[in-house]
Amino acid sequence: MATGDILEGLERRDPAVLARAISLVENQRDGFERVLAHAYSQVARGQARRIGITGPPGAGKSTLTERLIQEFRGGGLRVGVIAVDPTSPFTGGALLGDRIRMESTSLDTGVFIRSMATRGSYGGLATTTDEVADLLAAFGFERILIETVGVGQTELDVAGTAETTVLVLVPESGNGVQTLKAGVMEIADVFVINKSDRPGADKLRQEVGVMLGIRRGNSKAVRRSGGQAAGAVVSDRPTAGPPDRPPFWEPPVLATVAVQGTGVAELTDALDRHYAYLQSSGALEARRRERVRKRMRSVAERAVRQWVWETTRADELLDERLDEVADGRKSPYDVAAEILEQVKSGALR
Amino acid sequence: MATGDILEGLERRDPAVLARAISLVENQRDGFERVLAHAYSQVARGQARRIGITGPPGAGKSTLTERLIQEFRGGGLRVGVIAVDPTSPFTGGALLGDRIRMESTSLDTGVFIRSMATRGSYGGLATTTDEVADLLAAFGFERILIETVGVGQTELDVAGTAETTVLVLVPESGNGVQTLKAGVMEIADVFVINKSDRPGADKLRQEVGVMLGIRRGNSKAVRRSGGQAAGAVVSDRPTAGPPDRPPFWEPPVLATVAVQGTGVAELTDALDRHYAYLQSSGALEARRRERVRKRMRSVAERAVRQWVWETTRADELLDERLDEVADGRKSPYDVAAEILEQVKSGALR
Secondary structure (H helix, E strand, O other), X not given: OOHHHHHHHHHOOOHHHHHHHHHHHHOOOOOHHHHHHHHHHHHOOOOOEEEEEEEOOOOOHHHHHHHHHHHHHHOOOOEEEEEEEOOOOOOOOOOHHHHHHHHHHXXXXXXXXXXXXXXXXXXOHHHHHHHHHHHHHHOOOOEEEEEEOEOOHHHHHHHOOOOEEEEEEOHHHOOHHHHHHHHHHHHOOEEEEOOOOXXXXXXXXXXXXXXXXHHHHHOHHHHXXXXXOOOOOOOOOOEOOOOOOOOEOOOOEEEOEHHHOEOHHHHHXXXXXXXXHHHHHOHHHHHHHHHHHHHHHHHHHHHHHHHHHHHOOHHHHHHHXXXXXXXXXXXXXXXXXXXXXXXXXXXXX | OOHHHHHHHHHOOOHHHHHHHHHHHHOOOOOHHHHHHHHHXXXXXXXXXXXXXXXXXXXXXHXXXXXXXXXXXXXXXXXXXXXXXXXXXOOOOOOHHHHHHHHHHHHOXXXXXXXXXXXXXXXXXXXXXXXXXXXXHHOOOOEEEEEEOEOOHHHHHHHOOOOEEEEEEOHHHOOHHHHHHHHHHHHOOEEEEOXXXXXXXXXXXXXXXXXXXXXXXXXXXXXXXXXXXXXXXXOOOOEOOOOOOOOEOOOOEEEOEHHHOEOHHHHHHHHHHHHHHHHHHOHXXXXXXXXXXXXXXHHXXXXXXXXXXXXXXXXXXXHHHHHHHHOOOOOHHHHHHHHHXXXXXXXXX
């Protein structure tokens, strides 16, 4: 399909063309940057809100996502979902069952669900996810849910491309919270204790509250505005700072039972409040600019990388040097210096 | 410390200098590539074996690592450990307790333990880990254990730099195996069911066996050599193929209780057998060449990236274009094309 046809198909909101455009972007085939540049021009000032949903395996993220879709659809909003999903060359995807179940909502044209594999996008998954989100936004989806499975660094980077990040925990996480908190706790804007009808839910909620208290106690913003916040305050309202300071956001800790739909309306309320906070505090604009800057850098890096390895003879050079490097006559650093020298001088062709 | 002094300090095996050399490499400070090139020249044909240890949080990897250290030390081997550990700007590292406990062995000069943060090495952690392992190998450590916490893509990439990868599971992983198997199951050469005195251990061992049976049933190597292997065969010996085929490796599924040291000798046996298999099958040489090729590419990419962002005016250009891109007059792809054009023509200075 020619790039022009894709752009035209996106224009008339053909879901089949959207699916093809996403594949084009995922596989970085010819013309993908043109399609993305076009999508970008439509969404730079766009209204779509991006919501990241992350948490350990088994926390019920897919079910919660499904409930959020229903809630948003009930409010007349169109919803795009990107499920970032580790697939396997052997089994063809671990969470296929979850996905198929989730796609029960997909007869509704106001919903579009896409799984993305973490394999193959090595090093650039966050960028690719952000780009697919652009396509969905340009297509007119007003809420974009980005669900990541697992809590590794890659998954955190992916969740970090959203404006609001939800961390879903379950009582079973238990002492897992101890392990989770590093990195994960810090990026969450909203905490959800799912399966909160199970034993241990209150304890977990309390633990998360304590951790947020510590984090708040450590944060300069809080110190500046009084520093009295060492306790386990669990609140779900943005708190106004002193009149000369912007307000800050205290992540709420919500309880849900996603299979029953319990607490989902409260979650969408919290998402709305967080968005309102982002707008009123100026953080939305700041986050967007930061994201744009990261994106420019990442896209430029990719373009340079693709040029080096796919169109010049650098890759061939690696083959030529492999024997010498493998037996220690040269080091990888010698070869890297050789390639860099050619890049610098404009001699790499 | 001057690069020359570092090289000299490494030469006379000063552990304090090793620690500084690792910091130099981790932070990619001036001269790090020279130190690495030197280390590389000593290890290209080296005797150090790299063993990756991965698995979900709470599986007891640190305890098992500690036991492996003791076992190797008992055999007169010097052991280096790289613990890849997600740290947090708020708490200063989630697993510090584990680490301190593990460092109880560190009064022994035949052991060197180093934690590495996943923060800050964005995108290049596998390469940095491999480079730190080179430093340890050049320093004379004969076994290098690379412990990764968590099972995200980054952690898998890190574990993949080892010659032998051990996946540690616990009965509590329960239906986690279902989620884990994608990606993780495939890279493991040896499976360990730790805490195997707990309920569910036999069931888990069986499940893993079944999964390996399926994987074996799917693999071409097995089909070619008979294909009768669809069952839950759990073996711990490399099986010889027909005379005209190289032998293949059937990952063993071992049971340990690391806190008591149970099963650790069997694990080191399995590691030795896997290494012997790698040697006899030619896979060792093939893996090393593959690793060298990846390393050359990754090091060259890093060199180009550092040059672009740290020594040319590309970063400044991003700032200049930020407003236009943020409000949609330009796209990130326009800016990337501009930067690439300058790189190609040798005009980027």
